[in-house]
Amino acid sequence: MSGKNQTKIIAEKGKQEFFIEREFEAPRELVFKAFSEPDLLVQWLGPDRLKMKIEKYDYRSGGAYRFLHINEKGNEYGFNGVIHEVAEPERIIRTFEFEGLPERGHVSLETATFVALPNERTLLKIHSVFKSVADRDGMISSGMEGGMNEGLVKLDKLLASLLIKS
């Protein structure tokens, strides 16, 4: 659909972090909502072909979350974290760990900032910091699947009905 707003990824070699920036044609309250409500999150976050199950979603400061990706063989890959801060509508800080890696403990820290732009637009900035350069590089080279290359997995998209209470 877009084409107008480009995704900017900044990942300098040898650093333990990356930045993602993207503008949206919506006020930040709405973009924030799409990040913090599970029914909405599943509609855009999971890769098209993976089933995404939300096992736990206590999205408030001090809360926790756990999602599952289920591939066509029925294997589940979980990722989880704790919510450090939810400051509506401007910031979410959380930890992130992908459970499919050979060992546990590769936790990263993510900060999502929602900046209000003129004309009811939003600038989203995501900053992720990793334990090591290797962890960061691993995340980038294999996306959310961590160290695994699943290739294309065909699965149905989970769609929840859109219930907006304005």
Next chain:
Amino acid sequence: MRRDVFQAIADPTRREIITLIASQTLTPNAVADSFDVSRQAISKHIKILTECGLIMITQQGRQRYCYIQADKLNEVSDWLADFRKQWNQRFDRLDNLLVKMQSKKRKITDKK
């Protein structure tokens, strides 16, 4: 299993091997000595890295040495392409969702 650069660097130990060899040429034994895992495991990793062209092993006298292949590494520098594409797709879906959310909001407001 496909033997391409991305598959090769997906493994953390292999990434460490690449980092090690990028700064100095080493014999396979010297590489293995730098890790806690077995020589066989490191051997297998080196084999994969050689198969995908990131490392080259040449004979110098009696020793074999592992060299980093710089131009293959440059291929990896477009490593961001897949990652960017993945996020582009997510944000495109988010764009669509935001349009839906806004039109629903307008409908609800109009009804008042």
